Amino acid sequence: MFLKSRLKSIELQILNSLNNRMILSEKEKLHFQNLKKGYIGELSFDSLTKQLLTNNCIILNGLTLKLNNSTFQIDSLFIMSDTIFLFEIKNYEGDYYFSNNDFYTNSNIKILNPLNQLSRAETLLLRLLQDFGFSIPINAKVIFVNPEFTLYEAPRDLPIIFPTQINHLFKKINNKHSKIVEKHQFIADKLLSLHIEDAQYTNLPTFKYEQLRKGITCYSCDSFLISVEGHKCICMKCGHAETVSSAVMRSVNEFKLLFPEEKITSSRILEWCQVIESKKRIQRVLDKNFKKVGNYRWTFFE
């Protein structure tokens, strides 16, 4: 059972929006692409889980936890009666090799070692569980989900599941005897209560409202080529249609994500959306979806 489903991280949402609205540096762009690729990999693991997992367990996806001053992330956690599976999911693509306990790309560039990430998360999770008063073994694995990934010279005893082994992993999990009782629910609830939604992101570029491109972007393809026709916003690039109200609300939420301190006013949102013809129309959408705080010219909403 899925107790916590995966959400796009705030960092990825912000970078996605900034990538549409300003020119990112090569380094920022690369960071954004990597985050996006990682997220796609996690989603593909989630869909395999839905397809292949038949046993009783509690699934927590995309947890950010903190123990003392150490923050750590867990991509996927399966709580079963006598084991907790901890998965670090990687969407690496292409040829890599393993040498002296490190990972290298085909062009000899050393990359962040996912096994170190895994063992850090495992150690911290184990300590958290001990703090709750439980000792339940953790089975931790790095899962490479991309079918086009190869790791040369990897020893056989590494805690790694390769794309060709994922089916077998689920078979093994399904064959375990597992009965979820109160204790497991307690562990899951406790971990959920410690989940941090808004972690601090140090890798975000600095940006100002003035420098960002304004306009509603297409829900489906991110294009700015939106035309308003009656109650619909139509994307001239991909044809995706969305109600004006939903497109405006999506834009308001994007504005709130980028500028959490700013007040939502109809003039601001009119400027932010560009394509909506009147302030009145924006006002109607805001009225429906937000609580009015004041009644002045600069009416704001929360």
Ligand SMILES: [Zn+2]
């Ligand atoms: Zn589109």
